[in-house]
Amino acid sequence: MITRRNLLIGSAAGAAAAVLASRAFAELPPLAKKDKYKVGFAQTESNNPWRLAETKSMQDEAKRLGHQLIYTDAASSAAKQASDVNSMIAQGVDAIFLPPREDKPLVPVILAAKAAGIPVFLIDRDVDHTMAKPGEDYVTFIGSDFIEEATRIGEWLVKNANGKSKIIELEGTTGASAARDRKKGFDDFIAKHPDFKIVASQDGDFTRDKGRQVAETLLQAHPDADIIYAHNDEMALGAIAALEAAGKVAGKDVLIVSIDGEKDGVQAIIDGKIGAICGCSPLFGPKSFATLADYAAGKKIAPFIKNEDHFFDAGNAKKDFALAF
Template sequence: MRVPALFEKDAYTVGFAQAANETPWRIAQTASMQDEAARVGCRLVCTDARGSAAQQVLDVNSMVAQGVDLIFLSPIEGTSIVPAVGDAKAAGVPVVLLDRRLDPSPATAAGDCLTFMGSDFVEQGRRLAEWLVRNADGKTKIIEIEGAAGAAPAVGRKKGFDEALAAAGGFKVLASQSGDCVRDKGRRIAETLLGTHPDANVVYAHHEEMALGAVAALDAAGRTPGLDVIVLSVGGGREILQAVADGRVNAVVECNPRFGPLAFETLHRYANGEQIGPWVKQADGFFDMASAGAGISHAY
């Protein structure tokens, strides 16, 4: 059975099953969906599963029971939600995945959703590596603090970064370890790896919280972040952009949480009969010292 159709109408009732409104990024994502729904005249049924996969299943089932026209879903994890997505499809409700994919191993997972909407994690890593190649000024010895082990953002950000540096030549990742996107764990890992590799002069953290932890570790070690050691990261929150503007972090590629405009544009394109591809890419900005200041007021 194909993904259900969506027919043109004056106003839609749309579900948004949020994973957890517990971080500035998630809060910004929810606000963007709410703001855009209001702007285009859609009714938004918005839920917060608070990190509970079981609750998110109930949220999706409730949206189907309420007769929503389409569900935007940010999955907490990619397996337990699959039956609920299949039930939505059987009920004639298209599902669009936001920022996280489903586990591809269940046979029906790929065919049950209209599309995945999210960032290109490989490209994020590649953009930071390309910036480093242009601006290294002899700094080529890298400590990498990865995100959650096995998670798509961590895998993609490492792949893009490593591939771009390998193509450029002359750079070496001295050590790489997962910091689980937590600031204090990033700080502790940076302290340990900088102690083991005192010649390191680049820190690449997959998430802004870990980068800010690494900045604290560099301060404690008597090294000047952004000058003695290049600091690169992914994010775009106000605190990390201020650090870039202050010269304490060198470059940040954005992971854009503002899905609302793209989400509702895609809804209307689908209702108008357009073919939607399997991946609708979210556009991510890039900030260095020259551009970060202007982005602070718009940051999450």
């Protein structure tokens, strides 16, 4: 007997099978070579300097090249970002640039774009490769090597800790590839150095205020902690506020290290409040659109296009301040 429930189950199974078939057999969607494109850019949020700089870079490059950029802001919601991408698919954009807020929830819309014949380029964050693969389900991931960034911070810390050893780790957004890899790179490196111990590690959501709140809580629980490793500058700056509220001196009582390279963070190095920052460039516009043009021209695109990151510490922060964003 055919029932509505059976029809729905059959429909869902058919959709799942279609997705699997597209992943297994279909090539990436082609992109016709044109002078001008209608391109989607689904931003995660606009609540910090890094994101604002990324958005401006994408908008400026699109304007320079004469492309139409369909811009959306997910306001820190993976669900809204997925909805934004679905809207772009419905609008029939030629291609989509996506910095996925989290590494799993955005996979279905990446596969939906592929099924609709729209190539997707991931920028600044990647997705779970067990669910979607570069070169198969999306063109490429353009971004930094987050594990390398965190390892470089660990290397600097071991050389410059001057007896400090108890670490509080402020993690980025749970489910974000940057947070996962910045934790792995740092934790794996520190594990090789038994003089150092991570006494607490908690999600600060890559934001200044959440970083401040988490730092306050963890400092109260671990008053002997003398190092803070933040997955980004915004949380590091929040940690400085937490330390000052607790009557401690950032850079003296507690050594802070971070990743990103925003102007406020590099200025904090100059002011002696942060020890070192591994940069992470948000200026994706030129490289993103150049990659799109190469793809349209039929050139082979590497599954990972790496950004090279600058490193800031007291030795170069003032001289290289112009490289901060």
